[in-house]
Amino acid sequence: MMDFLKEMWHFLRVRKKLWLAPLIVIMIMLGGLLIFVEGSVLAPFIYSIF
């Protein structure tokens, strides 16, 4: 995961797209949550957010 974050940071700097970073962080957190709760009783509530 650390390698991924390093590469993503490097990519955003090179592309001068650092403004995308907060969005990506939020998305990864939400996406991670989706994957984490997949199949669990929480899934319908999380999916309704989307």
Place this chain on the structure above:
Amino acid sequence: MYILGISAFYHDSAACILKNGEIIAAAQEERFTRKKHDSGFPNLAIEFCIKQANIRPSEIDNIVFYEKPFLKFERLLETYLAYAPKGFSSFAMAMPIWIKDKLFQKTALIKEFNKVLDKDINWNDRLLFSEHHLSHAASAFYPSPFERAAVLTIDGVGEWTTTSVAIGDGSDLKVLKEIHFPHSLGLLYSAFTYYTGFKVNSGEYKVMGLAPYGEPRFADLIFENLIKLNSDGSFQLDMSYFDFATGLTMTNKKFDKLFGGPARVSETQLTQREMDLAASIQKVTQEIILKIAKNIAKETGEKNLCLAGGVALNCVANGILTREKIFEKIWIQPAAGDAGGALGAALSSWHLHKNKKRTITSKQDSMKGCFLGPKFKDDEIEGEFKACGAKYNKLNDNDLIDKVASEIANQKAVGWAQGRMEFGPRALGGRSIIADPRSPTIQKQLNLKVKYRESFRPFAPSVLVEDVDDWFEHQNDSPYMLLVANVKHDKRRIMTDKENALFGIEKLNIPRSSVPAITHVDYSARIQTVHADTNPRYHSLISKFKEKTGFPILVNTSFNVRGEPIVCSPTDAFKCFMGTELDILVFENYILLKDEQDLSLIENYEEQYELD
């Protein structure tokens, strides 16, 4: 030094291996998994490449992936942001997939390499990424026979780029200009593929085949509303008519209103309207490509042009581009779609990353006739045929060629598998179904009883390169079936007034030349020139057919049924042979006659593959 190129995870996965810059092997994953346009990780294609190169996985110096996932993710995010809140449902569907799989593609690739190759090697250090359109451009320029050339790539979309212009000079390749998503000629064509009721990413060539039945009466409407074409060939789409940027379909209600109705439902009756729509988008595409090409010639002064990207498979547009003589010579990568990206990725790494010199050894390109796939030895063929329960005979070369030429002249349809399998979408005599072009009924027979596909679809001719000029309005080589030209006037049949008045699909049944099976309704043909040096056995067969009939031409269509990947192995070939109304199967020197086979082995083949 060995470099492995890979394309995967979108459309048409493939692998390719270079040895010191020479193309050793290349194949699409679909040929092994038997799943058309397979987009999965190409583990079987990689295994084949390594076997063909006769190396251990540890000897691979670099693996190059054909596009950059982060850049693609950036495009997705920015597109959704630009259109927000529209497109939320598409966003909600796409993002979990990206976050779960696609964003971590590097990790996923390394995991697969550990599984398929060698887990003790640090693949992270050997893995490189090329840009999608740079991969296409490299696949077009480096194998070409040109020292210098302008390079044009056009497809649906890569990361951001949909169209690019580059200059190739020796081992250098520099991108000069790009057009970015959502403005895409490939996606405009795909929008009409969708609207005329065909599958996007596979039905585009059906639209191209349907176009000659129609009149381009919608072309002005397209130029006035959908696309703004600038004087330099650049263009912008009016996105209010399309849904592909944020939605789940290609076109929207505004598009329906403009063209007077909803999209045709797949597999329903084709009407003159669909034919006219196909003719219109084909005309628009041709005009745009010509304008781009003229501008490239003017701005760069280059004499040669190389082409790649899915739109470069539009052989009607390619034929016009050749005849317009905007460039002295044109070379088109035969695997112009995403599968060819694997080849381009590997070549770009060799020349641009490793700074290796490019040497052009002959006037020929370095694609080896595109015969880069697997070949089967006699013991392998016999083993597979025995396991299938096939009854076969083995003939020597001369007897085989003579027998097959005679059978074709007797109107038999032959499955012909010889040498290494082709790389790319076209069958070029390595895995082909071949027949007599003189027959007025063979087109219908092959379409409906052998290929199980739509009756309007045309067939292509394989013609001896020595004779191409006598039969077609075309003088140059076309070894990869990527150019369309007209049948010569003296070979055409003069039509009666009544025949001329026929409309649309009714035109199909009227023979238009002395080779009706390969003459489309507008007298055009998608030519493959057959060369003795790159395709010797097929050349011998057509020569023998010419000796017997006076015609140096055969009908050539890919050895598969609708929705099936082209056959690869003797087992695939036998199954297709038994499942269709093919009369004869030839695999290297082995010949199988349908009459001699155990009829209980016949299975319903038509429904085994999902329609494309």
